[in-house]
Amino acid sequence: MTTLITGANRGIGQALMGLYADAGEPVIGTHRAADAGPMYELDVTDPASHAALAARLGDRPIDLLVCNAGVYLDKGQTLAGGYPADMWEQMFAANVTGVFLTIQHLLPHLQRAKAGKIAIISSQMASHTRAPGGSYIYRASKAAALNLGRNLATDLAPEGIAVGIYHPGWVRTDMGGDSADISMEESAAGLAARFAELSLQTTGCFLTWDGQEHPY
Numbered sequence: 001m002t003t004l005i006t007g008a009n010r011g012i013g014q015a016l017m018g019l020y021a022d023a024g025e026p027v028i029g030t031h032r033a034a035d036a037g038p039m040y041e042l043d044v045t046d047p048a049s050h051a052a053l054a055a056r057l058g059d060r061p062i063d064l065l066v067c068n069a070g071v072y073l074d075k076g077q078t079l080a081g082g083y084p085a086d087m088w089e090q091m092f093a094a095n096v097t098g099v100f101l102t103i104q105h106l107l108p109h110l111q112r113a114k115a116g117k118i119a120i121i122s123s124q125m126a127s128h129t130r131a132p133g134g135s136y137i138y139r140a141s142k143a144a145a146l147n148l149g150r151n152l153a154t155d156l157a158p159e160g161i162a163v164g165i166y167h168p169g170w171v172r173t174d175m176g177g178d179s180a181d182i183s184m185e186e187s188a189a190g191l192a193a194r195f196a197e198l199s200l201q202t203t204g205c206f207l208t209w210d211g212q213e214h215p216y
Contacts, residue, residue, distance in 0.1 A: 002026040002113075004062050006044060006102055007069030009033075012121065012168050015188035016066060030069070044069045044098030045090075050105040061112035064195055067099045067145075068121045074137040088137050095141035100148060116161040119195050120149040124167040124208070129215045146206060146216065153204035162203040166191055169209040182209075 003020050007013040008029025020027040021038070030042035030053065040056060043049040071094045077083050099120055103110075110116030124130055126142035146165050153163040168191060170181045190209035198205070206214045 001063040002028065002061060003064040003066065004028045004030070004106070004109075005066040005068055006030045006042060006098075008039065012184055012187050012191070013066070013068040015184035016068070016191065019185075019188045019192055042069075042102075044102055045093040047101055047105075050101045054105045054109070057106075057109055059112065060109060062106055062109040062116065063113040064117045064119065065103065065106055065110060066119045066121070066195070067102050069098060069102075070095045070121070070141075072135075072138050074135055077134075077136075079136075083136055091137045091141050092144070095138075096144045096148065099145055103152065110161050111159060115199075116159075117195060117198050118149075118152065118156070118161060118163045119191070119198065120145055120163065120165045121168055121191075122146045122149070122165045122206070124214060126167075127206075127215055150204050150206075150216075157200055157203055160200065162198050162200050164194065164198040164202065164204075165206045166194060167206075167208045167214055 003025065005013050005017050005027065008017040009031035013029065017027055017029045017038075027038060029039045031039065032041065032043045040053055041049065042053050071091055073087055073091055074083060103118060110118065122145045123142040125135065125139045126146040149163050149165040156163060168187045187209050190211070194207055194209065194211060206216055208214050
């Protein structure tokens with residue numbers, strides 16, 4: 001089973017890649033600045049970069065696509081003068097459009113697998129049940145990624161491709177900070193278990209890293 005993970009150069013993506021590699025499973029990671037070994041170059045905001053990655057993969061099937069790449073640029077922004085328009089553009093390009101382009105370009109590779117799966121890393125901040133204010137762009141982009149995943153689940157079910165959306169937990173990464181609840185390794189292990197459970201019977205699910213259903 002071949003897994004492809006976007007944004008695998010750090011954080012949760014890197015931990016997931018290490019987990020699959022340690023288990024002896026074929027795994028491909030991507031990030032913007034690498035092009036060696038199991039790490040391929042991909043700028044998720046650039047359609048040409050997606051096309052180049054798809055061409056490089058040739059006819060190789062992808063059994064599990066993990067859309068992990070994303071950015072969180074609006075920490076500390078103020079409502080009075082923050083959240084500039086170009087920040088909205090950058091974050092949606094990475095967190096929403098980037099997810100769609102990844103899936104669109106790699107769909108033929110998922111179709112070649114016997115039962116392809118797509119895992120979209122969203123966040124509990126996507127849920128309408130969590131609205132403490134702030135981080136407007138990140139929250140909106142992750143809510144959009146959740147909606148995207150739910151609709152893709154409907155359209156791809158006839159293709160035999162299951163789609164799951166996941167909250168990875170509050171993780172001790174550059175994004176999550178040192179005071180977060182869990183380590184990257186804990187998050188990765190939980191997420192990998194959730195990906196293994198994903199099927200057409202559960203497609204469209206929104207789950208936490210430890211298997212709890214999350215309200216939309």
